[in-house]
Amino acid sequence: MKLRTTGRIAIAGLAIVASLGLTACGGDDSSDTAKTTKTTTSAKATTAQANLPAVPTVAELNAQLQKALDPAVPNSEKLEMVQGAEADPELPARLSEAYKSTGATVEVTEVTAFGDTINAKAKIVLNGQENIADVPFVAEEGKWKVQKAWACQMLTALGQQSTACA
Numbered sequence: 001m002k003l004r005t006t007g008r009i010a011i012a013g014l015a016i017v018a019s020l021g022l023t024a025c026g027g028d029d030s031s032d033t034a035k036t037t038k039t040t041t042s043a044k045a046t047t048a049q050a051n052l053p054a055v056p057t058v059a060e061l062n063a064q065l066q067k068a069l070d071p072a073v074p075n076s077e078k079l080e081m082v083q084g085a086e087a088d089p090e091l092p093a094r095l096s097e098a099y100k101s102t103g104a105t106v107e108v109t110e111v112t113a114f115g116d117t118i119n120a121k122a123k124i125v126l127n128g129q130e131n132i133a134d135v136p137f138v139a140e141e142g143k144w145k146v147q148k149a150w151a152c153q154m155l156t157a158l159g160q161q162s163t164a165c166a
Contacts, residue, residue: 052116052139061108061120069106071096083138083148087164091151094160102126118144 056064067073068081071093078092079085085092099106109132110121116139124131136147152165 051142053142053144055113055118056111056144058108058111061111065106065108065122068092069096069099071100080141080143081145082151082164083140083145084164085151087166088162091155091162091164117147 068078073096075089075093078096079089081092104124104126106125107123108120109123112119112121118137120135120137122133122135124133136150137144138147139145148164152162155162155165
């Protein structure tokens with residue numbers, strides 16, 4: 001029974017760690033300028049869309065995911081990956097250590113954009129069992145970040161607490 005509970009906790013932890021990596025795909029280059037394109041949308045809608053980061057590809061999310069899951073990557077480079085993580089600066093490091101200790105694998109399989117949010121489907125393999133997780137992201141400060149409510153839910157499933165979730 002303990003193995004099943006541990007496995008579920010590890011899967012939940014991996015899902016949140018996976019989501020950390022996915023958030024880093026938003027560009028942080030402030031020198032980029034908005035490209036002018038022909039549209040039939042209103043000026044208000046066009047302005048809102050111009051402020052959104054580019055929707056990342058599956059390959060981009062997977063590359064960032066590996067960075068987020070690597071305990072050797074400084075925690076300071078991961079803080080901008082989760083909405084509200086600045087309230088608990090050690091959260092990303094704890095999650096990447098949990099991933100490392102399980103020996104699991106995580107792979108993004110699909111990215112779907114919904115305006116100022118995206119959803120990433122991620123395949124998580126733990127102890128030979130494959131699971132699919134939906135990871136929601138929000139556009140914030142020019143980057144895609146894991147939605148705070150989802151991150152807090154996953155953290156609770158791991159039996160941990162965070163000041164970011166208070």
